[in-house]
Amino acid sequence: MSVDKDTVNKIARLSRIAISDAEADKMVGELNGILAWVEQLGEVDVTGVEPMTAVITNKLRLRDDAVTDGDVRDKVLANAPAKEGSFFGVPKVIE
C-alpha cells in the first residue's frame, strides 16, 4: 500500500493539521518510506494469535458510584484561550 498526495491531504484533514502543498509533497515520501518499512509485519504468521489487550496481567478495577470530583470550574477554565463567563468560547458553529 502506498500513499499519494490526495491520501496525505485526506489524513491531514482527518488529523486536523493544516498542511501546505510543499509539506504534503514531502510527507508523501516520508510516509511511504515508513509504511513500506512497517509492512514487513505482514510476513509474520499470526494464525490463532489474539491481539494484545493488556501489557501486564491486570484486572480492570471499577469505581464506586459517588460524587468525588467536579465543582472546580475555576480550575477547568484556568487555561482557556477564550472564556466567556463560565463558558469556553469557540468560533461560532453553524449547525
Place this chain on the structure above:
Amino acid sequence: MTESTYRIQGNTGEWEVVIGLEVHAQITSESKLFSGASAEFGAEPNSHVSLVDAAMPGMLPVPNRECLRQAVRTGMAINAQINRWSRFDRKNYFYADLPQGYQISQLYHPIVGEGEIEVTLNEKDPDSAVKKIGIERIHVEQDAGKLMHDQHPTMSFVDLNRSGVALMEIVSRPDISSPQEAGAYLKKLRSILRYVGSCDGNMEQGSMRADVNVSVRKPGGELGTRTETKNVNSIRFMMQAIEYEAQRQVDLIESGGAVVQETRLFDADRQETRSMRSKEDAHDYRYFPDPDLLPVELDDAFLEECRASLPELPDAKRARYEAMGLTAYNAAVLTAEAETAFWFENLLAEGVDAKQGSNWLMSELFGALNKLGKTLDESPVNPQQAAELLGLVADGTISGSIAKQVFEIMLETGQGASAIVEEKGLKQTNDTGAIEAEIAKIMAANEDKVTEYRSGKDKLFGFFVGQTMKAMQGKANPQIINDLLKKALG
C-alpha cells in the same frame, strides 16, 4: 407476529418502510462514567466537570461500576446475551463538545449482545397484535458536552456538564415497519428502563433520545439506502420524522432521484427532516481499543447481583395482575408505566383489594389527576392515604358516594380520610329507626308516587331511594335503605 400493513402509496405502487432505532439513554447514576463529577442535570455551566471530563493533559478514565451494572441489568431485562468480556473503544472525531477528541464507547465488544423486546401495537387494546423487535446490542459510552450558539454574535459557548455522563446506546434491528410500531417500541423500551431503574426516561431533559434510521422499499424488495435522523427527543417527533422521511424518500425515488446515506435532523417546527450540511464532512472514526482501559471482565457474583436485583418486569406483572382477577385492560394500563405499577403495588401492600384498588385508581385517581393536570408522581394523595380511604369503604364505614366526596376534600386539604369522615360526620348510619322515620315522611309527602309504584311503576323505587338518601344527607347505608323501602312500599 402480524405483518405490518403500513404502506406508503406512491405513484409506482406501494412502499414499505424499514426502521431501526438507536436509542441513547442516560444511565441513572450519581457520578459520570469515567470521572467522579456529578451526573446531575441542570447545574451551573462547567461546574459538574472534573479535570478528566475537560480532558486536561495526563487525565485518565476510571470506570463507574454502577453504570456497567445498570447496562447489564437492562440487558437482562430484555433477555439479551450478557458479554462477560467487553471492552471500551475510542471513537475519534473533532468537535467542540468533545474535549478528548474521542468518545469512549464500545464498538467491537459491547457489554450486551442480542436481545428482544415484545411490543403491543395498541396498548389500550389487550387483544392487539404483539410484535418482537430484535435488539442488536447495548453498549455503554460517554455523552458529549453542550454547545450554545445564541449567546454571542461570533462565538459558540461550550458547557461540559454533560461531558462524560454515562449513556447506554440501545440499537434495534431494522424490524420496525411503521411510525406506530416505532412509537410503541420506544414507549415499551422507556417503560422497561424505568422499571429496571437504569434510566429515568425523561425525554424533555434529554435523558433519552433516538437516532432514527429510515429506508423505503417495494414490499419484500431489497433494502433501500437509509438516512439517519439524529437526536429526536420525543415519541411524537420521532413518529412525525419517520412519516416525513419515508414520504420524502418515496417522492425522491419516484421522481428519478436517489436517497443519499446521510445524517439528518428533525425540525419540529416545520415537521420536516433536513440534511445536516455542517457535518457532511466524511467521517472516519478510527475506532480502536482505549489503551487507558483494560477489558471489562464481569464475574459470577456481579452477574448474580444484577439478576437478583431485577424487579418484576411489565409483561410478567401484567400476567400476574390478570391472574389476580383484574381485567386485561386494567392490567395493561397499570403495568404500562413503572410509576403506575409501583403506585398500585404500594396500594396493594397496604392491604387494599386488587379489584377495588385498580378500579379506584383508574377511575377516581386518574380522573382527579387529569383535572389537576398532574402526574402520578405529583399526586397529592399517596398510596397510604388512598388505602385509608378505600378501607373505610370496604368495612362499610362510608358509602362509595361519600368516598368520592371525602376524596375531593383529601385532594383539596391533604387531610386524612378518617379525619375528614369524623370531622364532617360522614359516617354511614345503620340506624333503622331514623331511616324509617324519614321514609314515612317521604311517603306521606308523595302519596301519588306511592300509589303509582304500587300499581306497577317499579322504576319509581329509585326515586324513593334518592329521596331517602338525600334526607339522610347521604350517610345512610344504601342496603338498609333498600331493605326498609321495600318493606314500607310493600
Place this chain on the structure above:
Amino acid sequence: MMSDFSRLGVAAIRDGVAKGEFKAVEVAEALNARVSAAKALNAFIVETPEKAIEAAQAVDADRAAGKPLGKMAGVPIGMKDLFCTQGVQTTAASHILEGFLPTYESTVSANLWKAGAGMLGKLNMDQFAMGSSNETSYFGNVISPWRRNDGSNAALAPGGSSGGSSSAIAARLCPAATGTDTGGSIRQPAAFVGISGIKPTYGRCSRWGVVAFASSLDQAGPMARDVRDCAIMLEAMAGFDPKDSTSLDLPIPAWEAGLNSDLKGKRIGIPREYRLDGIDEDIAKMWENGIAWFKDAGAEVVDISLPHTKYALPAYYIIAPAEASSNLARYDGVRFGLRDLPEGAGLQDMYAATRAAGFGEEVRRRIMIGTYVLSAGFYDAYYTQAQKVRALIARDFDNAWASCDLILAPTAPSAAFGLGEKNADPLSMYLNDVFAVPASLAGLPAISVPGGLSKEGLPLGLQIIGKALDEQAVLNAGLAIERRSGFVAEAAQWW
C-alpha cells in the same frame, strides 16, 4: 566542611542531610547555582530555584523538629516536562502547550515531593516524548555535556526523549531526574551520557498527570548516576494509583534494601537475534565485557532466542503513533494551550491551524502515521496485525524465561551521535530504538547502566531486561555490572 554537592548522588545527599552533615538548603542552593550556570546545555525549559529551596527548608525544619524524613528527603531533582506540575509551566516541550499552568500535580511528582525531594526545574525533552536525540523540542536542542575525544567539539545528542534529564544528570546539575520511557526514552539517553536509568514494569508508576504519548507503552522511571540512586528514587515514584486504571495494585518492594550484586544462581540470557549484522564494534565488545562481568558475579550465561525481535520496531511504529494520534487530539485550542484562529476561521479551521502551528514536525508526522494506520480499511492490516505481533513478542519473552532469569543486551546500537546527523531521514532515527523497544512492547522492567566507552571516548550502555515485576533482579544485575565495569568517566565541564 565545604562539600562539592554536585558530586553527591541521591543516597549521599539523603544520608548527609539525615545525619546533619549539611543542610538540605545548602544542597539546593549549590545545585540551583549549577543549573543556572549551565544554560549552554539547554537542559531546562523552566528553572524553579524557589521550589528547590522551599522543599529543602521543609526538610531541614522537619529534621530540626525530629520528624521522620522521607526516602528522598533533601534531594533536589529535575522533573521531565512531561509531568504536570501545579502552577509550573508544563509543555511536553511543545509550542501547543506553551504557557500551560496545570492546576494539578501528577501522581509521580507528588509522590516525590511527599518523599522530600525538591524541584530544580522542568527538563527539556523531545516534543511529546517523540524522538531519540532531543532535537524535536520546541524549546531547542538539548546538548550533551559529552564530547568526542577527537577535539572536534561537535555538539552531541544527549539521547531522547528524556534528553534534558540525561544531560542534566551527566553534567551534575542534579543527582537524579524523572524520565519516561515509551520505546527507550529512559534507557537510550542514559546510555548516551553514561548514567543509569530504569523503566519499571508497566503499571508500577502512575500515568496520572503525565502528558500521554502512547498509553499502553508510557512508563515513568528514575535516571541517576548509579543503580542505588535509581532504586531509591523508583521506590519513591512508584505505587498503586486508583486514578490510573492500568496501575498495578501491588505493594512496592524495598528495592534499595534488597540490593545485592551477587548473581549466583541467576541465568542470564543472551538473545541471538540482537546480534545484528554489522553491529558496531565497540558495542559488540562492551556486550562481551558485560557477559564476562556477569560470569564473574556468579551468573550462568545462556543463549536464548527471541524470534520476533526484528518485528518489534515496526510494530512499535504502528502502535505508538496510533495511540498518539488519538491521545493528542485534545490539543485543539479550546480549553488550554495554543489557539491559532485565522481571520474568519470556523471551528474546524481553527483546529487545523492551531495544530499545524502548535505541533512540531515529528509530532505532526507521527499523528499522520497514526491516523493513517487506524483509518477505515487499514486498521486490521496495520493496527490489529501490530497488536498480534506484539503479543508474539511478549510470548517470546515468556518462553525465554523458561531458560533464563534476566536478559543482557546493548541499550542502543551506537554511542551518541552528533546533533543534526540523523534528522534527514526519520527512519534512521527510529532504528536507534531497536534494542530498547521489545521490552517496552512487553511492558517489562529494563535498566541501562554504563558499560564502557567507545573509541571516541563516549559512553555506551548495557541493558538488562527482567521478568515482569522483578525490578529487584534487574537492579541487582545492574549493580553487579556497576561494581565490575569500573566506569568512572565523566564529561569535562565546557559549558
